[in-house]
Amino acid sequence: MSNSRLFEILYYLLEHKQTTADTLANYFEVSKRTIYRDIQRLMMMNFPIYCKNGYDGGIYIDNDFVLDRTFFTDDERIEILAALQEFDYLKGENSQLINKMAAIFNLNVIDWIEVDLNSWYQNNDLNKKFNDLKRAIITNHEIVINYINSSGQKSNRVVWPYKLFFKSGTWYLLAYCLNKKENRIFRLSRILKLEITDKTFAYKNIDLSKYKNNLITDTKKEIEVTLQFDHQIASVVYDEFNHSDIIEKQNGDLVVTMKVSNTYWLMSFILSFGSKIKILKPDFLKEQLITEMKKMMEIYQ
Numbered sequence: 001m002s003n004s005r006l007f008e009i010l011y012y013l014l015e016h017k018q019t020t021a022d023t024l025a026n027y028f029e030v031s032k033r034t035i036y037r038d039i040q041r042l043m044m045m046n047f048p049i050y051c052k053n054g055y056d057g058g059i060y061i062d063n064d065f066v067l068d069r070t071f072f073t074d075d076e077r078i079e080i081l082a083a084l085q086e087f088d089y090l091k092g093e094n095s096q097l098i099n100k101m102a103a104i105f106n107l108n109v110i111d112w113i114e115v116d117l118n119s120w121y122q123n124n125d126l127n128k129k130f131n132d133l134k135r136a137i138i139t140n141h142e143i144v145i146n147y148i149n150s151s152g153q154k155s156n157r158v159v160w161p162y163k164l165f166f167k168s169g170t171w172y173l174l175a176y177c178l179n180k181k182e183n184r185i186f187r188l189s190r191i192l193k194l195e196i197t198d199k200t201f202a203y204k205n206i207d208l209s210k211y212k213n214n215l216i217t218d219t220k221k222e223i224e225v226t227l228q229f230d231h232q233i234a235s236v237v238y239d240e241f242n243h244s245d246i247i248e249k250q251n252g253d254l255v256v257t258m259k260v261s262n263t264y265w266l267m268s269f270i271l272s273f274g275s276k277i278k279i280l281k282p283d284f285l286k287e288q289l290i291t292e293m294k295k296m297m298e299i300y301q
Contacts, residue, residue, distance in 0.1 A: 149190070157178075161175045173187075228253055231253050
């Protein structure tokens with residue numbers, strides 16, 4: 001749900017006092033179902049909004065209601081503006097709304113945060129996928145994707161997109177997969193093609209926390225690994241690990257002990273540091289690394 005749209009609807013009602021779901025749906029380019037969800041959310045927030053059926057039916061706001069500074073506490077007004085600024089990097093259209101709310105609250109807008117989720121190289125493909133998925137989610141449209149999984153297998157999936165989320169530097173899509181008959185998480189970078197269809201679906205509010213756990217491999221198979229990093233790459237180590245897990249030796253080298261379950265990922269991670277890393281334990285991981293290095297040498301012989 002868009003926090004920005006909620007305030008835009010409220011501001012629209014304050015200006016017009018009465019409107020219809022069709023008018024709001026056309027104005028904000030979303031479905032009537034989405035508008036009704038937003039109106040219900042505003043009503044739950046105790047705004048004096050009500051709906052009427054019949055000839056003069058529609059969506060109303062109390063004529064005597066004024067959104068002034070007394071409706072919110074000082075802390076609430078500051079938090080509202082801060083929240084809008086946090087989401088501004090995603091939509092890019094909140095600046096006018098932020099200024100409107102700041103004027104209503106009689107507060108100065110402090111440019112306190114700037115978030116850039118783009119990579120250092122231009123990735124127009126990912127940006128287009130993100131915008132297409134956002135549109136499909138907001139309008140409740142079914143999509144067809146060509147997806148490559150972690151095993152390198154490609155398949156066409158028909159899905160109902162529910163939510164985009166960002167975790168550990170990667171964008172993911174939570175969606176209901178009609179092929180598998182269950183909710184699934186898809187990594188955006190692995191969506192090779194995307195098509196928005198004319199078919200629509202009924203939106204469901206899904207608890208994302210349940211499915212985020214699917215991104216974590218079974219902890220029962222975890223192994224403890226201890227790695228030693230050369231002091232010359234100390235900055236990278238502090239970027240990658242919790243500082244509380246890092247032990248600095250007298251010569252400046254860093255020792256990190258962690259639990260992992262995906263040794264395939266770990267092997268790639270270790271190789272990326274070249275001669276600046278050493279496996280202290282376990283021994284079988286050392287043997288795996290030696291085997292992998294021999295295979296690499298055979299490629300160039």
